[in-house]
Amino acid sequence: MKENGIAAAIIVGVLAFVGVMWYMFENPALNPRLEEVSYVISRKWNMPVPLDEISGISVVDENNIACVQDEEGIIFIYNLSTSLVEKQINFGKPGDYEALSIVDSTAYVLRSDGVLFEVANYLNPNFSVTQHKTAFTGKNNMESLTLDKKNNRLLLITKNKGPEDDGHKGIYAFNLENKAVETNPIIRISLNDPIFQSKDADDDDEIDPSFYPSDIAVHPTTNNIYILQSNPARLLITDATGKPIELHPLDAEAFPQPEGIDFGAEGAIFISNEGKNGTATILEVEFEEEKNE
Structure with a gap:
């Protein structure tokens, strides 16, 4: 003994x-x-092998996060308290699934070709699946999806070039009532904003008008928009109109391939990383912009 x-x-x-x-x-x-970083990582979870390719997350409740990975048509329910996958929902064939948003009892999963999967009663064994074609289907690389609860819609943003002009990145809305994507962007982010200029650049250096979103989330109380980029790893925060507020570089060792972002009900920020040369992770992160609110 x-x-x-x-x-x-x-x-x-x-x-x-x-x-x-x-x-x-x-x-x-x-x-x-x-x-030089402007955030603190408060908690970290190492993902099991089936989630090495984790590509999208959505908070279900204070203990559970729904996850998808970019090879299988499966929604994984990961328990933050037990560090275990508690449930798997097989909703579709293998494919490049990139983003996920939970809306009450319905899960929406975005495939990279722009097809949106609506999984109604996703936690029920008798769930049903409806596919929605969008204006981006087969035309653009899509990796970002989130719930804009205040306006009862989902938000999408193209990763590479979208329908908008080169000087802007458009955010589009999927109306949850008529189940259709609005043709024109509801928000336009100017890529010519000085925030995209390197802090080390000379004043006369050109701004690099490139930004490749890997996921998007809306803050539950401020309605600020958080847009994640995987390579190079950084996080853009804008106000509700798309005006840039902060652009946070993310350390490559802690964020080797950030692909998913979502908020808890109280504003906790969760970011997922694919297992690039290591173990996939979910991190709980606090940014300076949040501390100052």
Whole structure:
């Protein structure tokens, strides 16, 4: 019995040491490598092997996050408390599924070719699936989807070139009442905004009008829009009209391939990373813009 107690104490000590080392490694106040970053990672979850290609997330409740990966037509319900996949919903054939949004009892999954899958009563064994073609079907690379609860719609944004002109990135709306995408963007983000100019660039350097969104989310209380980019890893925050507020570079070691973002009900930010040369993760992150609100 005494030996078991010693072994248990050793295990607890090792876990505590690993936790402290991770916290020091991932946070700017304690790690010189991160002195320039504008966020703090408060929690981290390593994904199981089936979610190595995690490409989209949507918060279900305070304990559960729904996830998709870009090879299988499966919705995974991941429990943050147990660090386990509690449920799998097989809704479609294998494909390039990139984004996910939970709206009450319905899950919406976006395939990269612009087809939107509506999985009604997704947690019920008798769920039903409806496919919606959008204005982007077969034309644009689509990776971003989120719920705009205030306006009862889903928001989409093209990753590469979209229907809008080169100087803007358009956000489009999928109306949850008539189940159709509005033809014109409801928000236009100017890629000529000075925020896209490198801080190290000279004043006369041209702004690089390129931004390739990998996911999008709307803050539950401020209605600010958070747009994630995977390569290079960074996060753009705009107001509800699309005016840029902050552009946060993300450290490549902590965010090797950020593909999904969503908010908890109280404003907690969750970002998922594909397992690029390592283990896929979900991180809970706090940004400076949030601290100052």
